[in-house]
Amino acid sequence: MNKMGLFSLRLCTGTLVRWAGLYPYSIRACTGMTKLQIDEEVAKLLELKAQLGGDDGKHAFVLKTAKGTRDYNPKQMAIREKVFNTIISCFKRHGAETIDTPVFELKETLTGKYGEDSKLIYDLKDQGGELLSLRYDLTVPFARYLAMNKITNIKRYHIAKVYRRDNPAMTRGRYREFYQCDFDIAGQYDPMIPDAECLKIVHEILSELELGDFRIKVNDRRILDGMFAVCGVPDDKFRTICSTVDKLDKVPWEDVKNEMVNEKGLAPEAADQIGEYVSMQGGMDLAEKLLQDLKLSQSKQACAGLTDMKQLFSYLQLFRVTDKVVFDLSLARGLDYYTGVIYEAVLTQSSPTPAPPAQQNGAVGEEGVSVGSVAGGGRYDGLVGMFDPKGRKVPCVGVSIGIERVFSIMEQKAEASAERVRTTETQVMVASAQKNLLEERLKLTAELWDAEIKAEVMYKKNPKLLSQLQHCEDTGIPLVAILGEQELKDGVVKLRTVATREEVDVSRAELVEEIKKRTL
Amino acid sequence: MNKMGLFSLRLCTGTLVRWAGLYPYSIRACTGMTKLQIDEEVAKLLELKAQLGGDDGKHAFVLKTAKGTRDYNPKQMAIREKVFNTIISCFKRHGAETIDTPVFELKETLTGKYGEDSKLIYDLKDQGGELLSLRYDLTVPFARYLAMNKITNIKRYHIAKVYRRDNPAMTRGRYREFYQCDFDIAGQYDPMIPDAECLKIVHEILSELELGDFRIKVNDRRILDGMFAVCGVPDDKFRTICSTVDKLDKVPWEDVKNEMVNEKGLAPEAADQIGEYVSMQGGMDLAEKLLQDLKLSQSKQACAGLTDMKQLFSYLQLFRVTDKVVFDLSLARGLDYYTGVIYEAVLTQSSPTPAPPAQQNGAVGEEGVSVGSVAGGGRYDGLVGMFDPKGRKVPCVGVSIGIERVFSIMEQKAEASAERVRTTETQVMVASAQKNLLEERLKLTAELWDAEIKAEVMYKKNPKLLSQLQHCEDTGIPLVAILGEQELKDGVVKLRTVATREEVDVSRAELVEEIKKRTL
Structure with missing residues (x-):
C-alpha cells in the first residue's frame, strides 16, 4: 500500500x-x-x-441525492402546488408581475453582498470561461436585474430555488437547496404605503394557509440605530450590537447582555439602557410614547423611524391587519442591507413538528431563524445602487415567505389528517369487466380526453375489474365509466361512483356533461 | 510588465x-x-x-447574466406561464403525477450516461464533501429516482431547467440553461399502449399551442437495427451508422452516404441498400409491406418492431391522431438509450423566426436538433436498470416537449400581434381625481383584496387622475373604481371601463359583484 x-x-x-x-x-x-x-x-x-468504499477496494455506487438536497415525491409536489397556488394568487391579487433569473450568476455579482456567509456560496468548477456561483438568495439577482435593465419601478414576485453550503438539518427543514418566495416593490413612493402592503400580504398569506395563529413583529433600522446612539453605543459597534440584539428571540436577555458587555466590550450601563428599550412592545401608542421619550427623541434618526412607524400603523388600520401586528423594539434581523422598516412573522401556536431538544427549553432554535419564523423582510434602499455604475438608488421594500417551513407544516398536517392527498386530478377511470374490450376502452378514453375530461385507462388488454376499481380507491379517482357488451349495444356507459358504489346507465351522448356535473 | x-x-x-x-x-x-x-x-x-479590463488596469464590473443564460422579464414570464398551463393541463388530463429532483446530482450519477456529450456537463467546484454536477437532462435523474425508491410503476411529468456547457446560440433558442418538459410512463404493460398515449399527448399539446401544422415521425430502434443487419452493416457499426442516419433531416442523402462509406468504412452497396429503406414513409400499410419484404423479414428484430408498429398504428387510429403521424424509416434519433419505438414532432410550416442562413438553404439547422423539431422521445427499457444494484429493469417510454423553441415561437407571435401581452391580472384600479383621499383609496382597495378582487392602488398621496388612467392603459387594467367626495357621501363608486371610457355609479355594496361580472 x-x-x-x-x-x-x-x-x-x-x-x-x-x-x-x-x-x-x-x-x-x-x-x-x-x-x-x-x-x-x-x-x-x-x-x-x-x-x-467496499472491502474489495472497488468503489461502491451510491444511489442517493446530494447531501442536503431531496427529491419531491408526487405527494409532496401536490402539497407544494397547493401552497404555491395560495401564495401566487395573493401576489397576483396585489397586481404583481413575476420574473425569473438564471440559477447561477457571475461570481463577482454575489461578491461582497453576504459578509461572512459568503463561505456558504456554491461555486461552479472553472471549466474555462466565466467564474460562476449558484445564487444564494433572490434579492441580489433582483437588484442586479433592476440595475442591468435600468428599471426604477416594479412590483414583482419570484419563487425559485437558492443554494447554501450550510450544515443541513433536514428534519428541521434546513436544506442546501431550498425555495425562496419573494415579493418586492421597487420605486420612489410616498412613505410607508408599499411597506404597509407587504405586511398586508403577509397577513393574507398566513391567514389563507391556515397555519394557526401568528404575530407580525415590526421595527425600523433607524429606530434601532437611534436607540443605540442615545444609549451610548459607539458608532462602529452599531452593526455588531444589532446582531446581538437579533438573538433576543432565541436566548434570554441575560445572555444577550453578557455578550454585549463581555464579548463586544459595551459599557454595562449602555447595555442596561438597551435592555429597557428592547423589552417594549406595542402599537401606534408605543410609537407616540417614544416620540415623547426624552432620551430617544434626541435622535433624529429614531424620530424619523417613529414618525414613519405611526404612519405605517395608520395604513395598517385601514388594511384591517393591526390585530396581528406588534411594534417590537427587540426585532433586529441579521442582514446588513436593511435601511428602514423591518418585520418578521412568527407562528404563536406550537406547530405539530416534534420540537428539537433545544427548542423545548424555550431557548435556541434554528441558527439565524427564530423558532416559528415563517416570513420576514424589510426596506433596503441601497442594494440596487451597489450594481449601478453611477450608484443610482432604487428604493425597495420586500418580504420573503419561509416556504420550506410552510411545506414542512403542511406535510405534517397532511400526515396527521385522515384525508388522503391526491397526487393526480383524474376524474374518471375507463374500465371494463369483460375481456377483449381494450379497443373500446381506448376509444372512449380518447373521446373523454378530447372533451377535456381527465381520464385514465389501464395499459392491459384484459385487466380485472377489481384491479381497476382498486386503482381508483388507491388514487382517489371518484368515477368509473364501465363498458360491457350490453352497454355498447345500448349506446350507454355504466357510471359508477367509487365512494358509494352506486351505478347508473348514462347515454354516450350525455357522458361528458354527467362527469363534469359530478366532479365540479 | x-x-x-x-x-x-x-x-x-x-x-x-x-x-x-x-x-x-x-x-x-x-x-x-x-x-x-x-x-x-x-x-x-x-x-x-x-x-x-479597463485602461487603468482596474477590473471593470460587468452587469450581465452568465454566458448562455438569460433573465425572463414579466412579458416572457406571462408567455411561459401560458405555455406551461396548456402543457400541464394536458399531462393532468392523462392522469400524470409530478416529481421534482435537485438541480445537482452526485457526479457519478451522471457519469457514463451521455457518451461524448459528457464534456458539456457543468461540474461544481470541489469545496469539500461530495463531487457534484448540474443535471444535464431530466431522464437520468428520473431513472435514478425510480431505482432509488424502487418504483416500478409511475406516470409522471417533470418541468425544470437543465444545464449544458454547449456553444450557445441564443437567437436560435439554444441556451446553457434551458427548460425541459418531460412526460414518461414507467412500468411493465401490454405492448404499445403507453407508447400510443405519448403520441396522443404530443398531438394534443401541439394542436392546443397553435404553432401551425405539424407531423410526428415514428420509427423503432429494432427496425433500424434489423435494417442495418440485413443491409450488411457489421454489428459493431450499428450505433455509429445510426448517428449518421440521424443527420438525414438536415443533410441530403449524398452527404450521409459519403460519411457512411468514406468516414465510417461501410461498403457502398450496403449504404445504397440503407438508402432505399430510409427513403420510405407511410403508415400501417408500410409496416405490413415491410413485414413481407424478403430481406427485412429475415431479421427477427425488425419483424418484432414492425409488428409493434402495426399495433401502434391501430391504437393511434382509436386515438384519432393518424392524420399527423408518419412511419418514417429515416428517423434515427441520437441517444443511445432508446430500445424500441422512437418519435419526433416537427413543424411543417415555416415559423415566423428569421431563418439563419444555413437554414435558408434547406440544409443544416441546429446542431443535433432538426429544423422545426418541437418534441421527441421514445422507449428506453434499460436505463433504470443501470442504477439498480441488481440490474432490475423498469421499462419506460416518454416524450420531451421542446419548450424553449415553443417559447421562442410564442414570443415572436406575441411580438407580431397587435394584442398586448398582459403581465398582471389586475381587474381594477382604485383611483381618485381629488386630493386627500389616500386613506379612502387604501380602505376600498383592502376591501376589494379581502373579497378576492385583484386590485391596485397608486402609492402616492395625491396622484393625478391622468397618471392613474395611464397606468391602466399601459398595463391593460380593464376597470377603474373612482372615489370622490360626492361618491363617498352617496355611498357609491364611479366604475369606469377603460376601453370605452363609460362610467356608471355602483353602490359600495354591489361593487364586488359588479367587478366580478365585468371581468369574467
Missing part, C-alpha cells in the same frame, strides 16, 4: 471514529426519532459507507 | 483580432440582424471588454 492509500485509510477511520462517537446506535437511542430523522441518519451512514 | 502580464495581453489581443475578423461592424453588416441578434452581439462584445 502506498502512502496515499495509507493516508486516505487513516482519514476514513478518523471519520468513522468521530461518527461512532456522535451516533451510538442502539434501539434505545433511536426511540423518539421521527421517520424523517431516521431517514436522515441512514443517509448519513450510507454516505459514510460510500466514503469508506 | 512581467511575463504573465505580457502573455495575457497577447492572448487578449489575439481574441480581439479574431473577433474583429468575425465581426466587421458597419451599419451594412448589421442590417438584417434582429434585435435579439444585436443584443447577443453586444453581450459578446461587453464580455470581451470585461476580459480586456
